[in-house]
Amino acid sequence: xxxxxxxxxxxxxxxxxxxxxxxxxxxxxxxxxxxxxxxxxxxxxxxxxxxxxxxxxxxxxxxxxxxxxxxxxxxxxxxxxxxxxxxxxxxxxxxxxxxxxxxxxxxxxxxxxxxxxxxxxxxxxxxxxxxxxxxxxxxxxxxxxxxxxxxxxxxxxxxxxxxxxxxxxxxxxxxxxxxxx
Amino acid sequence: xxxxxxxxxxxxxxxxxxxxxxxxxxxxxxxxxxxxxxxxxxxxxxxxxxxxxxxxxxxxxxxxxxxxxxxxxxxxxxxxxxxxxxxxxxxxxxxxxxxxxxxxxxxxxxxxxxxxxxxxxxxxxxxxxxxxxxxxxxxxxxxxxxxxxxxxxxxxxxxxxxxxxxxxxxxxxxxxxxxxxxxxxxxxxxxxxxx
Numbered sequence: 001x002x003x004x005x006x007x008x009x010x011x012x013x014x015x016x017x018x019x020x021x022x023x024x025x026x027x028x029x030x031x032x033x034x035x036x037x038x039x040x041x042x043x044x045x046x047x048x049x050x051x052x053x054x055x056x057x058x059x060x061x062x063x064x065x066x067x068x069x070x071x072x073x074x075x076x077x078x079x080x081x082x083x084x085x086x087x088x089x090x091x092x093x094x095x096x097x098x099x100x101x102x103x104x105x106x107x108x109x110x111x112x113x114x115x116x117x118x119x120x121x122x123x124x125x126x127x128x129x130x131x132x133x134x135x136x137x138x139x140x141x142x143x144x145x146x147x148x149x150x151x152x153x154x155x156x157x158x159x160x161x162x163x164x165x166x167x168x169x170x171x172x173x174x175x176x177x178x179x180x181x
Numbered sequence: 182x183x184x185x186x187x188x189x190x191x192x193x194x195x196x197x198x199x200x201x202x203x204x205x206x207x208x209x210x211x212x213x214x215x216x217x218x219x220x221x222x223x224x225x226x227x228x229x230x231x232x233x234x235x236x237x238x239x240x241x242x243x244x245x246x247x248x249x250x251x252x253x254x255x256x257x258x259x260x261x262x263x264x265x266x267x268x269x270x271x272x273x274x275x276x277x278x279x280x281x282x283x284x285x286x287x288x289x290x291x292x293x294x295x296x297x298x299x300x301x302x303x304x305x306x307x308x309x310x311x312x313x314x315x316x317x318x319x320x321x322x323x324x325x326x327x328x329x330x331x332x333x334x335x336x337x338x339x340x341x342x343x344x345x346x347x348x349x350x351x352x353x354x355x356x357x358x359x360x361x362x363x364x365x366x367x368x369x370x371x372x373x374x375x376x
Contacts, residue, residue, distance in 0.1 A: 070365070
């Protein structure tokens with residue numbers, strides 16, 4: 001009871017271990033500051049092919065083609081990117097192509113940039129409207145477990161599943177604070 | 182205006198296809214590929230406009246020992262121009278993207294696309310880093326392209342100007358799960374369904 005939490009949980013390392021154990025061979029990403037360490041861990045893993053995308057929508061096509069060829073893909077993006085993939089999600093759903101999407105949130109918890117808020121707030125509803133199962137990770141210690149659970153829903157059930165990683169976990173970006181330094 | 186007929190071009194590209202893996206962009210190119218012979222190792226899209234080339238990329242990365250051909254239209258390719266850049270970064274040697282360019286949105290009333298106004302997709306692909314990129318206006322380059330699809334290190338890109346004619350609609354099966362499962366079983370065997 002009231003046991004002190006570890007000062008920091010290295011959630012990207014724990015997520016990489018889950019992805020590795022479950023055999024993800026392709027990692028498609030549009031960079032986000034919150035995904036920086038996980039992207040680097042995947043790039044350093046010789047068993048994962050990382051693909052930088054010019055827009056998130058490409059990731060759904062990439063994952064669909066890879067699945068036709070027998071490879072498992074995970075997609076990394078920020079919540080703004082969910083706005084870019086809506087029609088592509090329809091194709092994955094019609095074909096029941098398994099999709100695992102790890103979303104770092106903006107506009108959700110202490111956001112300083114108001115332009116990020118509308119898409120961040122709409123993200124869970126937009127995903128659910130397209131039939132994507134949504135898991136929220138609001139604490140660093142929970143992220144890897146959520147990713148494991150979402151991956152099982154996606155690949156066990158030929159479905160789309162997303163994990164929304166809260167700004168509470170990844171930290172709140174503030175360009176104003178950075179500019180003041 | 183090109184005198185090439187799209188059905189003849191696609192049939193020539195798919196001749197002696199062997200174990201070639203094919204992704205067909207939605208609309209006319211899906212009907213063209215079906216007219217050349219419905220095949221379990223052709224994945225015809227009925228939606229996902231703009232995704233055909235990058236689906237080919239995913240397939241090419243997953244199956245590096247197989248050759249992959251994307252056949253799509255100019256309107257479909259224009260919606261996914263960023264994927265040319267993404268393919269240019271990954272440079273899969275086993276991937277070819279062929280655009281059947283009638284300079285029209287064929288399914289919606291034959292409105293002119295950007296290529297009718299001079300947008301040069303082959304130059305874009307070359308600038309993005311494709312190993313080869315050609316613009317064909319007559320039949321003389323088709324057989325060399327077919328051979329490159331099967332052999333030479335890519336990624337290859339070709340933009341083939343064809344006549345803006347409406348062909349008969351030859352439909353592949355339309356259920357997504359059927360198309361997916363028959364493709365995966367033909368490529369990966371029955372064990373695909375246990376993955």
